[in-house]
Amino acid sequence: MISISLPQHPKPEEFTDAAAAVERLQLLYQQATDFLCSGFTQAMADGAPGNQRIRAFYPEVRITTASFARVDSRLSFGHVAEPGAYATTVTRPDLFENYLTQQIGLLIRNYGQPITIGVSDTPIPVHFAVAAHPGLTIPQEGAAGFTLRDVFDVPDLATTNDDIVNGTYTPTNDTGPLALFTAQRVDYSLARLAHYTATDPEHFQNHVLFTNYQFYVAEFEAYARTQLADPDSGYTSFVSTGNHEITSVDTKIPETTKQPQMPTFHLKREDGSGITLVNIGVGPSNAKTATDHIAVLRPHAWLMVGHCAGLRNTQALGDFVLAHAYLREDHVLDDDLPVWTPIPALAEIQIALEQAVEEVTELQGYDLKRIMRTGTVATIDNRNWELRDQSGPVQRLSQSRAVALDMESATIAANGYRFRVPYGTLLCVSDKPLHGELKLPGMASDFYRTQVSRHLMIGIRAMERLRGMPLERLHSRKLRSFDETAFL
Numbered sequence: 001m002i003s004i005s006l007p008q009h010p011k012p013e014e015f016t017d018a019a020a021a022v023e024r025l026q027l028l029y030q031q032a033t034d035f036l037c038s039g040f041t042q043a044m045a046d047g048a049p050g051n052q053r054i055r056a057f058y059p060e061v062r063i064t065t066a067s068f069a070r071v072d073s074r075l076s077f078g079h080v081a082e083p084g085a086y087a088t089t090v091t092r093p094d095l096f097e098n099y100l101t102q103q104i105g106l107l108i109r110n111y112g113q114p115i116t117i118g119v120s121d122t123p124i125p126v127h128f129a130v131a132a133h134p135g136l137t138i139p140q141e142g143a144a145g146f147t148l149r150d151v152f153d154v155p156d157l158a159t160t161n162d163d164i165v166n167g168t169y170t171p172t173n174d175t176g177p178l179a180l181f182t183a184q185r186v187d188y189s190l191a192r193l194a195h196y197t198a199t200d201p202e203h204f205q206n207h208v209l210f211t212n213y214q215f216y217v218a219e220f221e222a223y224a225r226t227q228l229a230d231p232d233s234g235y236t237s238f239v240s241t242g243n244h245e246i247t248s249v250d251t252k253i254p255e256t257t258k259q260p261q262m263p264t265f266h267l268k269r270e271d272g273s274g275i276t277l278v279n280i281g282v283g284p285s286n287a288k289t290a291t292d293h294i295a296v297l298r299p300h301a302w303l304m305v306g307h308c309a310g311l312r313n314t315q316a317l318g319d320f321v322l323a324h325a326y327l328r329e330d331h332v333l334d335d336d337l338p339v340w341t342p343i344p345a346l347a348e349i350q351i352a353l354e355q356a357v358e359e360v361t362e363l364q365g366y367d368l369k370r371i372m373r374t375g376t377v378a379t380i381d382n383r384n385w386e387l388r389d390q391s392g393p394v395q396r397l398s399q400s401r402a403v404a405l406d407m408e409s410a411t412i413a414a415n416g417y418r419f420r421v422p423y424g425t426l427l428c429v430s431d432k433p434l435h436g437e438l439k440l441p442g443m444a445s446d447f448y449r450t451q452v453s454r455h456l457m458i459g460i461r462a463m464e465r466l467r468g469m470p471l472e473r474l475h476s477r478k479l480r481s482f483d484e485t486a487f488l
Helices: 018-046 097-111 126-132 183-197 215-228 284-297 347-361 365-370 393-399 409-419 441-467
Strands: 003-005 013-015 052-054 057-065 084-089 115-123 175-177 207-211 235-240 244-246 264-269 275-279 301-304 307-310 320-329 372-380 402-406 423-431
Touching: 013 018, 018 052, 018 057, 018 097, 018 115, 018 126, 057 097, 084 115, 084 183, 097 115, 115 183, 126 183, 183 284, 207 284, 207 441, 215 235, 215 264, 215 275, 215 441, 284 409, 301 347, 301 409, 301 441, 320 347, 320 393, 320 402, 320 409, 347 365, 347 423, 347 441, 365 372, 372 409, 393 402, 402 423, 409 423, 423 441
Parallel strands: 003 052, 084 175, 207 275, 207 301, 301 423, 307 423, 320 372, 372 402
Antiparallel strands: 013 115, 057 084, 057 115, 235 244, 235 264, 264 275, 307 402, 320 423
16 A cells, blocks of 8 residues: 655644735745655655655645625726635745735735635645756656656646636636636746746746847847946846846856757846846747746736838838737637637737837827837738738738738737736838848848847837836736636
């Protein structure tokens, strides 16, 4: 008969103080992961313990409400749809301390009752438990001398999914979800983020810029160094791939011999309200992968600042396009978000972007139309779309009133909609294939030299405007569904 070895935990306890509740979550998680890491280290040294399974569980936040009384209806989060029991498992409470304190505090304040912190019935996979310990690694199958899953819990993709955010979740008991992501789903994405970006999740900031060209990276680093040189900027450090972190303007960053799939850079502030830049490269698959995983960090906004094909004869190379709508022909999200789902423009994001363009270009009002168009951006999964029969894609583009085309923007916006992350798009016209202006080497080099810096600065200025906006204003109710989770 197999026995199960478990860590000792405090009993479930009610809390009316959010900070104390998060402190208990940290204690429970630390006890669980220390127990698993200790058991794993011993098993690797001495072999599998005979007839024994080593197991620990994620901590859990739980609340039960009994009233239909309405809370502040202006808020898009901090309340549940109807009375009942709600719970969520939690991982890495150290990483999510500020987020958890805010979300739990809102529940306590809105409902005037305590929340319960205890141990869930969801096991922690040993792979995720050792992830925060650099000295420990999980061996490949067969290398441990025993079958790992016979002794420890391993990741279970059957229970790691997006059912809650996709609106397809069916509770297996009388408890509804309190958050959009379960602990296993979060742990899965934290591991993927470190792999794809070569930076640890704790470096990510609340405002994320996506681009599809490496040219923006050099400009971002140059801007970061000017901010580090300014003691009043509020920025404290700059992190590049490989987790190289500098705090001084003169510090050199070691060259990276092997670039990750999505090079990522972070201009940090003490409270996490800095700016992260992710070069997702070209294509909707990368755009979906990046946003699938960054979403678990619950950023306050993400923006696409990339290059596009201008579709109108009145546009010129270097003009800007502010997306008000999206034509989705990327296909990567069709199984998660039907193409008939409208992706609305978010007023707060649109205003911040337009004001940032005005600030950087020093053009206002009607004069701004000289260099910027608003309208539909088409996102397609075929980079050489212009080589197709013109009656196909060109006709659809004209019918949709599209003004620009790229391969990432609609994917990023649609995933922002799906994950309840405020989103926006400001593109820069780099070619006009329908009008004979192709992206040739000479033209491209001149374009990049003159436009990248200005375009990136607009994205940064927009993020700085959004940073000064109250969170309850930025997170729009139009992103929330009928039966929504209380946690943002």
